[in-house]
Amino acid sequence: MPPFEPVLLANVGQEGSHTLRFYEQTGGYQSLRRVLKEQSPVQFTDIVKNSNLRGRGGAGFPTGLKWTFLPKDHPGPIYFCLNADESEPGTFNNRILMEDDPHQVIEGLILSCYATRATTAYIYLRFEYPLAYQRLQLAINECYEAGHLGKNIHGSEFSLDIYLHRGAAAYICGEETGLIESLEGKRAWPRIKPPFPAVEGLFRKPTVVNNVETAACVKQIADRGVEWFKSIGVPADPNNPRDAGSYGPKLYCLSGHIERPGCYEAPLGITVNQLIDEYGGGMWKGRKPKAAIPGGISMGLLKADEFHCPLDFNGPGKFGCLGLGTAAVVVMDETVSMIDTLHNSCRFFAHESCGQCTPCREGTNWALKMMNRIKAGKGRLKDLDLLLEIGDNIGIMPGTTICGLADGAAWPIKNAIRKWRGEFEEFIKRTNPQGYQEESAVPALELIGIH
């Protein structure tokens, strides 16, 4: 194992790590007592801001900066939502934290609420985590009994209630405003922005939505300080004034064809190769790698010769991927068909598209139908261009949708076809030797049975 000492995962895997007793024995809730006594919300916000902590949920937006977007002197209430709707395929870091160290998350959440002056917090937990649900609820109950939650926490003027809300298993509820709509009891259709949630969010009040791992980082920053946090990771690019740097430890979810899949804590900026070799124990059965997903399927795909890609907030972008995302690295060996990979990805996004914006609703569905046909041996070379056209035109980046789900659907399409076009063409020619060059529309009747 490498020399890096895990911080976020320090308690994970130990007997009884999810209990308050265990957590307090390891120094838990000391930072909360100290911050409540010694620092004002503004001071604590400044600490988080100075740490350059960036959101761990996927987009990597600076957390402290997000907090400062809340209106000043708002009469309240201000709401805080903890996004635990961890649905990105391959991602399970939040799950580990919530199941094995829920108090770390809750302490971070209380500190975040203190900084943002929120007096009500919601944890939006995905449906599929029953153990996390039990342990979080247990932890919240323990906190109320111990006085970490409730009225006038530890004698301060700060009061906080946390509600644990269990979602109904929809990917889109992990989108910031989709989550808010869902919490309000509505269909999780992401909202149009502006107004941003910091101005008008949950129940039309200022709202912050942060990720579970972000909250855990907030707690560690409170414990160990800004200098410690900034000593880890990759500094900001001096040539890019908009780069906030990639500081701190990060939980990487390593899965796929490797010897030891799992959730590993490493400094931001570790490369895919290092992750596989130093943490994952190398490729499964010593096979040759073919591709890797850098941070959840919506971030796109890396080729085997791009595994020197550093996994910080800017790294995957330099290799044609969307970004770091949730840092869920899925490694595929040479036996994997990219046609199957892309088909699986298209199926996921077509299934999870909320259906609000036309380009995403129809585009993801159309892409799936085309992949179905290609897999069924009726593909045409022209389909690849159509797929790329869909990929290039759906999403919040070209401006054709409200939220980023379509970007996530588009990136695997773009990456897979652009990086493995030869494999796709070979497959189509091999499976459809008569019709691969066909240009005219496929007669609908011939497709019965495929769709």
Next chain:
Amino acid sequence: MAIVIIDGQEIEVGDDERLNGIQAAKRAGVDIPHYCWHPGLSVVASCRMCLVESGTRDPASGKITMVPKLVPACQTPARANTVFVTNSEKVQQARAMVEEDLLIRHPVDCPICDKAGECYLQDYHFEHGQKERRADIKPFTSRRRSLGPTITLFVDRCVMCTRCVRFTREATGTNELMVIHRGAHEEIDIFPGYPLENKLSGNVADLCPVGALGDKDFLYEQRVWFMKKHAGVCSRCSTGCSIYTEENQDRIYRIKPRENPHVNKWWICDEGRYGWKHVHAAERNTEPQRLEGDDYVNADWSTTPALLDKQLRDADNLAVVLSPFLTVEEAYLLAKYARRVNKHATIALGFVPVVGEDETYPNGFTIRAEKCPNRRGVEEVASRMNGGLVAWDDFLARAEAGEFDAVWITGAYPEPWHDEATAQRLAEVPLLIVQDLLPSPLWSIATWRLPSAAYAERDGSFVNHADRLQSFQWAIRPPAGVMVEGRLYWRLLGEKGLYNARSAMLEVANEINYFAPAHHEPPPLGIDLKTSQLASTV
């Protein structure tokens, strides 16, 4: 004044106006295609048809900075120095993409779709769509289900603009409609056992930009391109909604709302929408008749006016009752005629039907309890010409007491409006002229039976509850045997030429101060008669 630049063309927007890109572009004469946006509903920006390029112009340097991505025009406010580009290649490509996307699963069953001819999907496809179908998906499925008594849903034609869902949430507050499922499997639906059943339900069929929501009353009745639209005014309550009457060869097929910001915005109620059935009712009176002995004989319109005139002149005490379904002009002409043949003739206001109470919806739309279009206008005419208002009940009491030896009752009520007992109170009147639309107790005891016209057959003006005068022209011709009231009164008065409502209105405006603003030809949205009253008191 703020300057907004649309495709290089500068337009002015008032400081207190809050326009979006679509509205601002419309002012510049540029149509931005859109499905989900509707001025009367909240903005969801989900159809993505109105994507444009946008930016801002620095007022000092004139330098324009564009937003790198496309933005929905419906969601982008047209503030000072906002720049919209609606015709660039990028915009055209985006429109083509959305059109293509919407047609992927659309059945393209235009030949059997009622919306064909007025369908946005058709129009935008011809204007912005791809030349050929590239999608490979078997398009034709045809599922249809009823959403309520008035509306049926053609599931596969839907483009998921959610206008109808928002309408039931924001306009009526009844929340019947919702979206079920997710992604490409989405459908509009109702909760089981809670059908779309409210008094504004028909509007969702108008709102639907495609053929997904069908009006059951109009389903498969007529191709839209065969119908002619006539601007009119609804007669079913005193709100006086602006409507279009759509007919083909003198048969009405449907009523649609006509946008009028002063009255009904974009909506009409179902009472008005389906309230034209009496026009083509089989039992409608279509033959003038007079009593000879104990039997009625058909009268001839060529001789009837002269006979009527003679009998009325012979009477000592004449009363005419002006129905609130008459136009202002007709009411005035009849009153004028009555006073000409008998200086002391009583001019009374007819029965004013009131049902229930006013119903106001969350969007401000009100269905009035007063179920007639022109109580205000006729009341002014009657009280002014009579020198004081005689209401229906007063008139009945006086008639029952034998005060009148000749009575002319105008009706034109679309529904039964009195009972046998009421009719009996007038049984002793020697000369009873009843002019009505449907057979009734009064009709059966009348000396003269004159069939009256329906509202779509009249020319003239109605004054609604809020003193707004709206003029309209006939949409259909009356059945043979019916002489429209205006024409009959025109002839009785011996006026030259054909009945001309406009010249009658000029006379009314001269005679009665209340109608003075109608000196000027009323605009299509009507004029507010209160404005002149305010002016004249100053």
